[in-house]
Amino acid sequence: MAIMRNFEELIAEGESVPVEGWDFSWFAGRATEQRPSWGYARLIGERMARAAAGLDVQTGGGEVLATIPQPPPLLAATESWEPNLAVARRNLAPLGASVHHVGNEDALPFDDGTFDLVVSRHPVVTRFDEVARVLAPGGSYLSQQVGMGSMHELTAAMIGEFADNEARSPERIAGEAEAAGLEVVDLRPEALRAEFFDVGAVVVFLRKVIWTVPEFSVARYRPQLLALHERIEAEGPFTATTRRFLIEARKP
Template structure:
């Protein structure tokens, strides 16, 4: 059996670029939302004429669509992800642009009939409305309030839940920007971590769970969690997901 230090070293060695989570196979699991975002995305993309994916990451989810619209663009803020996204989306003919998460979108008014975003850091609802054509649609799967808080609280002590990520606030912000919310769903989804390497890699990759995480700074808590997993089995947490679909009615 690998030692604690060997597992931590392994979790620290795995690259964090992109949104490919295949390394976690056999080491961690996460229940998927019942609505099937990838399927919804594929259906919307097949009907679109011009589409934009905001905060695409490495473009892995967008690259899975079987049919792309004639005009396809994506934005991403993190430089290491840009090269990955451009490579993954080249086959779809997508233009990938570096844009900060809170910045204005570098596209004309009324330019897209579909804007999508999976797990955005933040949503500029005013910009989404501006670039959507009348009758256009915004589809997004967002991280809900208190996602994976069991792990956050274990590492940092009890933390307040950000109300801005609640389904009610998401819908309210969309409507305040002048969009009509036509679909809103939320689910709590079971996660299991089977070893401490998976925990370390997850916290390095999903940086908002424990901001500024390093294994050295959180060693005592990681040792405690490692011993718990050895004695009692996987550590269980719950991710929170919100699906929102909104329309620009002109």
Template sequence: MTATSRTFEDLVAEAEAASVDGWDFSWFEGRATEQRPSWGYARAMGERLARASAALDIQTGGGEVLDSAPKLPPLTAATEGWPPNVAKATALLHPRGAVVVASPEDAPLPFADAAFDLVTSRHPVRTYWDEIARVLRPGGTYFSQQIGPASVFELVEYFLGPQPDDSKNARHPDRARAAAEAAGLDVVDLRAERLRVEFYDIGAVVHFLRKVIWMVPGFTVDPYRPTLRALHEQIEAKGPFVAHSTRFLIEARKPEA
């Protein structure tokens, strides 16, 4: 039985029961698609890790992206703030010699000044530029793929209604450039793309909103059940719900002493 031939209640119940630990998105296979940025972050990150001697991955999630690198530096550390992800990342990365440190996202990085020649982060909730600049060695690099402005806001506004411009532009790449430069870093690359996203059934929507918790803050099914049912009926009648994600790539370098 395909997802689209199942009832609203079955699809929602399945999505509510699914684990949302880590950053493994294989659950969405056949149920949602997202166009990928042209720059290939994981590949480019892996190339930089292979040349580094000491690297830090911030907000590593379950460690899946860092683990995708073919070669890790002799000294590799990762931070993560959510306990289930800390355990998952530890199990995945310790066999490769990487240390996972439980650290709240809004706390100072628990490392000495100038400890790393490479700092990476894929989709950080927030970037603490002063801390990144502090732990980078002179000549070191921060390399990150980030969520851009108004990402998947077609879905956000379906549930929350029209959002203010400040909310839509909170993750604008121009703001990231200004913050990096204010922290004393030189931005050497900054690229942005708008990418098509399709949700093929309401279960995919529920799983997405449970996993990407900042989209509809505090999301649970019960308060939104009428809205979810209406969206289910729309998908059944008209086909996939289409939204657009935005991503930007930023690379910033700490000047030589």
């Protein structure tokens, strides 16, 4: 019964944690994830400092964009999830950025050739036709994306084994950029280690990173969560592989 009581406490905590925005500081001591070697936040900070007009697509709560040390004269961001909008506007106000409510697959509400730099961290989808349209000639798109098979082990622990979505392969995404008339100048994939130290952290992660297990809820996946809890208790941290890739593409 001690395991059940501990499990229930962890589950209740996991359900109570706010998941708005894209701040992962809550996971300190509860879960870890290796970071890609290229340092995305540093890269966009350097690029934004040299840009005249920058756009961050699917900014989340604006947490990463907010770290840039010097904003360009024109800075804008888009976000699709309404609870994130207020968070993003608060985080990006000091940079003078405008934040626009735009669906992930919608057209961007900007004129042709407005930006010389478009960035995006972990976009759900990328409308490369729209990225190409709003980029000025010679402008660049720089993005860190979630690769095919990321967190496969965690998803499989919830839904069973499955085939990874090949649409998320770096090569497929690069092909989409080129089909929109962009020139891919950098494409770097990496496989990274993630660890979860308790099932409460798993619940928060699945509530926050909603594409890992679509339509996740504790009620729906309680048996799988209990099995995962017992596995962590017996064997130690649950490990999974995250896959990331950096893509840079330029408009001729």
